[in-house]
Amino acid sequence: MKKKQVLMKGNEAMAEGAIMAGCRYFFGYPITPQNEVPAHMAVSMPRAGGVFIQAESELAAINMVYGAAGAGARVMTSSSSPGISLKQEGISYLVGAELPCVIANIMRGGPGLGGIQPSQSDYYQAVKGGGHGDYRLIVLAPNSVQEMADLTMLAFDLADIYRNPVMILGDGNLGQMMEPVSFCKFRKRKLPPKDWATTGTAGRSRNIVKSLYLIPEQLEAHNRKLYRKFQTMKRCEVRFEEDIPEGCELLLTAFGTTARICRDVVDKLRQRGHKAGLFRPITLFPFPEERIKEVSSWVKAVMTVEMNMGQMVDDVRLAVEGRCPVHFYGRTGGVVPSVEEIVHEAGKILRGIKK
Amino acid sequence: MRVFERPKMLKDKVFHYCPGCTHGIVHRLVAEIIEEMEIRERTVGVCPVGCAVLAYDYLDIDMQEASHGRAPAVATGIKRVLPDRVVFTYQGDGDLAAIGMTETVHTAARGEPLTVIFINNAIYGMTNGQMAPTTLLGQRTQTTPYGRNAAKEGYPIKVCEMLATLDGPSYIARVSVGSYKSILNARKVLREAFRRQIEENAYALVEVLSTCPTNWSMKPRDAMDWIENEMQETFPVGIFKE
Numbered sequence A: 001m002k003k004k005q006v007l008m009k010g011n012e013a014m015a016e017g018a019i020m021a022g023c024r025y026f027f028g029y030p031i032t033p034q035n036e037v038p039a040h041m042a043v044s045m046p047r048a049g050g051v052f053i054q055a056e057s058e059l060a061a062i063n064m065v066y067g068a069a070g071a072g073a074r075v076m077t078s079s080s081s082p083g084i085s086l087k088q089e090g091i092s093y094l095v096g097a098e099l100p101c102v103i104a105n106i107m108r109g110g111p112g113l114g115g116i117q118p119s120q121s122d123y124y125q126a127v128k129g130g131g132h133g134d135y136r137l138i139v140l141a142p143n144s145v146q147e148m149a150d151l152t153m154l155a156f157d158l159a160d161i162y163r164n165p166v167m168i169l170g171d172g173n174l175g176q177m178m179e180p181v182s183f184c185k186f187r188k189r190k191l192p193p194k195d196w197a198t199t200g201t202a203g204r205s206r207n208i209v210k211s212l213y214l215i216p217e218q219l220e221a222h223n224r225k226l227y228r229k230f231q232t233m234k235r236c237e238v239r240f241e242e243d244i245p246e247g248c249e250l251l252l253t254a255f256g257t258t259a260r261i262c263r264d265v266v267d268k269l270r271q272r273g274h275k276a277g278l279f280r281p282i283t284l285f286p287f288p289e290e291r292i293k294e295v296s297s298w299v300k301a302v303m304t305v306e307m308n309m310g311q312m313v314d315d316v317r318l319a320v321e322g323r324c325p326v327h328f329y330g331r332t333g334g335v336v337p338s339v340e341e342i343v344h345e346a347g348k349i350l351r352g353i354k355k
Numbered sequence B: 001m002r003v004f005e006r007p008k009m010l011k012d013k014v015f016h017y018c019p020g021c022t023h024g025i026v027h028r029l030v031a032e033i034i035e036e037m038e039i040r041e042r043t044v045g046v047c048p049v050g051c052a053v054l055a056y057d058y059l060d061i062d063m064q065e066a067s068h069g070r071a072p073a074v075a076t077g078i079k080r081v082l083p084d085r086v087v088f089t090y091q092g093d094g095d096l097a098a099i100g101m102t103e104t105v106h107t108a109a110r111g112e113p114l115t116v117i118f119i120n121n122a123i124y125g126m127t128n129g130q131m132a133p134t135t136l137l138g139q140r141t142q143t144t145p146y147g148r149n150a151a152k153e154g155y156p157i158k159v160c161e162m163l164a165t166l167d168g169p170s171y172i173a174r175v176s177v178g179s180y181k182s183i184l185n186a187r188k189v190l191r192e193a194f195r196r197q198i199e200e201n202a203y204a205l206v207e208v209l210s211t212c213p214t215n216w217s218m219k220p221r222d223a224m225d226w227i228e229n230e231m232q233e234t235f236p237v238g239i240f241k242e
């Protein structure tokens, strides 16, 4: 049987995916280019028996998420770059208190107020921390409207499994574009009960949701416990997609929107007889460093393409460890690179290799 | 015969509060009320950063710690998920009226069914005594060493009076714990604030004029008198919305 497809914007698909995954609480504050998410939630949450609140700020929204997550609910918030900056303190507290939730960043250009066109310039913020303290988020990078839905559903399970926030790192392009999407029935995994949630002490001893540890040794022990979770994520949650031909001369690495563009770039290069490949991380944390390390021992060169001035390329370089040259091409400020300009840049690198 | 004893939900633990600090008295009142109303098993408290951030060390109930100023948002999240539980926040003046004023006003405007306990000690206790939004004119603090000067530091914020202009709240009151009589009144008012949430599904806020002898550089006894005399001139006790 063919699955029913509907035409949707990426932001709407994400919102719908969340509801299908059992999310019944959404707290958000308006910001372009993610306004379709709260708009969809405002309509659909009440119908699903859930709650939508337009919070008074991103600070309030992320802290409503904290309260709801601490009370044991599946809960989500979404925003775009400046709003995500405002949420950082709350995100740090969520990790510290080990609360599961899903946070979407539909990135736009920065810094400051920046612009409202798509960008990938919050990679560092999402992957390296963003808020204070030693912490990680699982960061999922969809590259289609279908994945906006699918990865959002996955995000809720991962958040619950690890008791850690999960971030969907999309961009204005993925949020706004329309594509057919089909929703498979969400099969909730068997997850441990949330017996840590603050629901009232009836029938048990009390639960405390907190991140304060005044005794350094205790705080260190807490950090070590969190670190072990991050290590488990690295072992178990790495996701990527690759299409690397034998004898690959140039491997393009890109995530999200730029990975879509690079797909066309690779096809063009192959038509011209080059052995080009594509590697697309789906999880940005944990980063697929092992796989990149492996292939870097036999591909001739790597080229990372991003809509920023070069952020993920740092992680690519760390994985490659000098085994082959790593090039970077980026456009930023809301400019989306064209297939032609990337092909042109790739051509320069390929000529250098063949000389 | 009634014997004076520790409420059962107040843990048998020595308060970390300074001698003469009335945080302890308010904790006790909250504990007594929760016990009396038999809601311990369905109450969730929220304590943000401030001297009372460790309230969960004393109150034997489910609690969430909140970041500085965000307790009303955290409590909103909890209450929306668990509408049949009793949810309260316990916030200082810096927390509620400076960094968290936005959340304070909007949570009240939404009429979120919560009980907000607002400890006004006219100072930032936890961080060693800086000016609070409720610091009195002329009051010396670490950051107003020459006394709060309206021309430079503006005027104390009267939270109850301000929130009483909103349609969302059901009950707004200010009490003091500076004398035995005041404490008895505070208990009555706090109980009413819990009742509003439980029976009327409504928002209630109680501002409690409270001492900080350490950062006021006063003896406990003088601090009590200071609330009854000085503080109440700027912050009159009473019911502002009912």
Ligand SMILES: Cc1ncc(C[n+]2csc(CCOP(=O)(O)OP(=O)(O)O)c2C)c(N)n1
Pocket: B049, B050, B051, B052, B068, B091, B092, B093, B094, B095, B096, B119, B121, B123, B124, B125, B126, B127, B132
């Ligand atoms: C974002 C942030 N800024 C500053 C602080 C430091 N800080 C902790 S408590 C506090 C003020 C507490 O004063 P108040 O809310 O009046 O509570 P009190 O200690 O007087 O009871 C401050 C500024 C913090 N923890 N977080």
Ligand code: SF4
Pocket: B016, B017, B018, B020, B021, B022, B023, B051, B121, B125, B126, B211, B212, B213, B214, B215
């Ligand atoms: S610093 Fe002030 S508010 Fe804090 S415990 Fe001491 S007396 Fe109480």
Ligand SMILES: [Mg+2]
Pocket: B092, B093, B094, B119, B120, B121, B122, B123, B124, B125, B132
């Ligand atoms: Mg104070």
